[in-house]
Amino acid sequence: MIKRAATPSAPASLLASAVTRSFTSGSITTRVLGGVDLAVQPGEMTLIVGPSGSGKSTLLAVMSGLLRPDGGTVHALGCDLWNQPLEAIDRFRLEHCGFVFQGFNLFPALTAAEQVVLPLQYTGLSIGAARTRAEEALAAVGLRDKAALYPLALSGGEKQRVAVARAIAKNPQLLFADEPTSALDKENGANVARLLHAIAHAQGATVLCVSHDPRLIAHADRVVRIEDGVLTSDERNAAVTNPDPLVVPELT
Ligand SMILES: Nc1ncnc2c1ncn2[C@@H]1O[C@H](COP(=O)(O)OP(=O)(O)OP(=O)(O)O)[C@@H](O)[C@H]1O
Numbered sequence: 570m571i572k573r574a575a576t577p578s579a580p581a582s583l584l585a586s587a588v589t590r591s592f593t594s595g596s597i598t599t600r601v602l603g604g605v606d607l608a609v610q611p612g613e614m615t616l617i618v619g620p621s622g623s624g625k626s627t628l629l630a631v632m633s634g635l636l637r638p639d640g641g642t643v644h645a646l647g648c649d650l651w652n653q654p655l656e657a658i659d660r661f662r663l664e665h666c667g668f669v670f671q672g673f674n675l676f677p678a679l680t681a682a683e684q685v686v687l688p689l690q691y692t693g694l695s696i697g698a699a700r701t702r703a704e705e706a707l708a709a710v711g712l713r714d715k716a717a718l719y720p721l722a723l724s725g726g727e728k729q730r731v732a733v734a735r736a737i738a739k740n741p742q743l744l745f746a747d748e749p750t751s752a753l754d755k756e757n758g759a760n761v762a763r764l765l766h767a768i769a770h771a772q773g774a775t776v777l778c779v780s781h782d783p784r785l786i787a788h789a790d791r792v793v794r795i796e797d798g799v800l801t802s803d804e805r806n807a808a809v810t811n812p813d814p815l816v817v818p819e820l821t
């Protein structure tokens with residue numbers, strides 16, 4: 570029996586209904602998502618936890634337009650995500666979604682500022698506007714003074730904050746994070762977790778994070794547990810420990 574979270578006040582910005590997904594390897598087909606129903610609200614950080622192989626990354630990929638489900642639907646910002654041509658899904662991700670992954674995914678030959686500017690230019694912003702946005706985003710994650718540094722000169726925690734700056738610079742309504750803290754030590758992990766929480770609360774963004782790192786639980790507004798591709802609990806976290814968020818992001 571799934572423990573249900575208290576009824577939220579805001580309508581869902583992300584809604585998975587009866588989502589299924591299997592992978593086939595040779596003659597063996599494994600069902601990884603067994604009919605997932607999940608409504609995610611804006612303005613809060615929702616964390617999906619569960620053991621390795623339970624389907625967390627697969628669920629995040631299906632809900633963010635990266636991986637097509639076999640069955641069920643995903644509504645994102647009111648649009649039936651998978652019931653559209655691929656180009657429209659790509660455009661939806663570009664316009665509305667930010668992503669943060671475990672491995673930072675920074676380009677070695679670009680400075681922190683350039684890492685943030687580059688994807689902004691794909692959204693059609695002029696170089697001047699993109700630079701201003703990048704400065705704001707780096708300041709929001711506390712890296713104003715490191716904008717000119719290359720990844721080699723940044724610590725793991727700083728690299729992940731650059732990745733967060735890159736994800737939030739376009740002010741996305743949906744922010745997806747897959748294991749954002751697992752390459753970080755305790756303190757940097759907590760900083761990034763606080764930052765994700767602050768982004769949800771300060772910008773009203775929908776932050777959906779998946780992780781097997783239990784340290785993230787204290788920073789999430791809501792914790793959903795998945796086991797063997799099935800949601801097994803769903804609880805609100807009344808006392809989020811979020812003292813002293815790094816910087817409250819103020820992006821225009
Ligand atoms: N592209 C793929 N091809 C085949 N099997 C896959 C593929 N992607 C995931 N799987 C399988 O689906 C299952 C769930 O994988 P998933 O990555 O969603 O788990 P996870 O909960 O994110 O695990 P972890 O905590 O280790 O990241 C695993 O058994 C995995 O091997």
Ligand SMILES: [Mg+2]
Binds near residue numbers: 626627
């Ligand atoms: Mg995973």
